[in-house]
Amino acid sequence: MTKIIDGNELSKQIKSEIKERINVLKDKGLIPGLGVVLVGDDPASHVYVRMKEKDCEEVGIYTETKRLPKDTPQQEIIDIVDSFNSDEKFHGILVQHPLPGHMDEVEVFDRILPAKDVDGFHPFNVGKLLIGDNTFVACTPYGVMEMLTRSGYSPEGKHAVIVGRSTIVGKPLAALLVQKDKHANATVTICHSRTKDLGEITRTADILIAAIGSPRFIKADMVRDGAVVIDVGVNRIDDPSRKSGYRLVGDVDYEAVLDKVEAITPVPGGVGPMTRTMLLNNTTLSAENSLK
Ligand SMILES: NC(=O)c1ccc[n+]([C@@H]2O[C@H](COP(=O)([O-])OP(=O)(O)OC[C@H]3O[C@@H](n4cnc5c(N)ncnc54)[C@H](OP(=O)(O)O)[C@@H]3O)[C@@H](O)[C@H]2O)c1
Incomplete structure (x- = not known):
């Protein structure tokens, strides 16, 4: 009998572990936070971001999403990333891929502080992954x-x-x-x-x-x-x-x-579903790291 590896079922288990970790953080007065940037009107990206917001709500992660039109200047996106970088409420930052064609996606993603790079795309974290150091994993x-x-x-x-x-x-x-x-x-x-x-x-x-x-x-x-x-x-x-x-x-x-x-x-x-759940895991991990 072939085993069907059920991503929804495994996600449920991992989410309940994450909820427990978040309860521990809440007891210490800390609520994990995720800052999201969504640029343009790609329907799939809007669906993904809505699902991620719902996931965060389910486990008790605070989210704030900046929804911007597709002709937003790149500097404005970078300014938002900078504001999330310096705001202690946000332990993770997510810039939804893909960004509109006129933007340099690498430049925007690299602006996210490695300590808040819960997508694991920053070259610093990619390098750490390769050498086997603890880091945010994509x-x-x-x-x-x-x-x-x-x-x-x-x-x-x-x-x-x-x-x-x-x-x-x-x-x-x-x-x-x-x-x-x-x-x-x-x-x-x-x-x-x-x-x-x-x-x-x-x-x-x-x-x-x-x-x-x-x-x-x-x-x-x-x-x-x-x-x-x-x-x-x-x-x-x-x-x-x-x-x-x-x-x-x-x-x-x-x-x-x-x-x-x-x-x-x-x-x-x-x-x-596992991809979405690991975002919750990484955001929680980042909040835990902030207490160290
Ligand atoms: N479930 C999830 O959460 C999740 C997350 C991310 C992506 N995805 C899905 O996963 C798929 C891959 O995503 P991606 O972002 O990695 O795609 P991608 O950047 O387009 O990369 C596709 C890879 O497939 C290779 N490839 C294309 N045609 C091939 C062929 N005929 N034979 C052998 N290799 C071939 C490409 O080779 P070259 O490098 O030589 O071009 C490339 O390395 C997509 O369907 C995407 O929607 C799902």
Whole structure:
């Protein structure tokens, strides 16, 4: 029987742990706070930010969101980030990606103080992650690691193959999996669009992670029998039977691989909720750090 790794269920567990940590902070007079910047009118970004606000409310994190029109000058965004940086109410800062095209996203993200960089995108934190220091870990890779360990699929000694080398998913996930740590210690291969004979490589994976952005790209013949499959992809495909006219699918051909794998994450309900939960974790961690 294939195990379905349920991201909603795991998130529920982690959120209850976070609530307990927040209660401890509240007893000490501290409420974790998250400052959010949302620029433009991208519908998906608005949905994501609303979900993140709701998550924060659920666990007891204070949030304040600055919603700005897409033609806002970059300097104005930087000024807001600076004001969040210097305001003790905010332990974490989130600038929703993507920013409108006229902005230099790297410049804006790098303005966030590393101590409040709960998305884990600042080069300082990325560097610390690589050398294995305690730091804020980008939420999606962190969520994937939690899914593996909490479901009993330790990566130790396993061959983990990641398809996708983005700076927000593939690369930091490789850095985590390869760490000398009992929850990591994997042998890691990263694949990308220039990889030759992709299927030859993915078929050697004990743990296969797809972060491509291409609907149902990973077919059954690319997956080894008994592998553990983590599907990071979120893709909209047309579905006239739905009121919305679309539905979400992952980067893995879920139905086709389901019977041959040991475990798999669904889309939706897999990595997505875990990503959101790790943002709550990082914001709480930042508030805890502020007391040290
Ligand atoms: N669930 C979540 O919380 C969450 C969070 C983040 C992202 N996502 C989803 O995860 C997916 C990936 O996101 P991303 O931001 O990492 O995407 P991205 O920046 O576009 O990176 C995609 C990666 O896939 C590789 N790739 C593309 N086509 C390929 C092919 N034919 N063969 C092998 N590799 C190929 C690219 O290779 P090159 O580097 O050579 O171009 C690139 O490294 C998207 O569906 C996104 O929506 C989900």
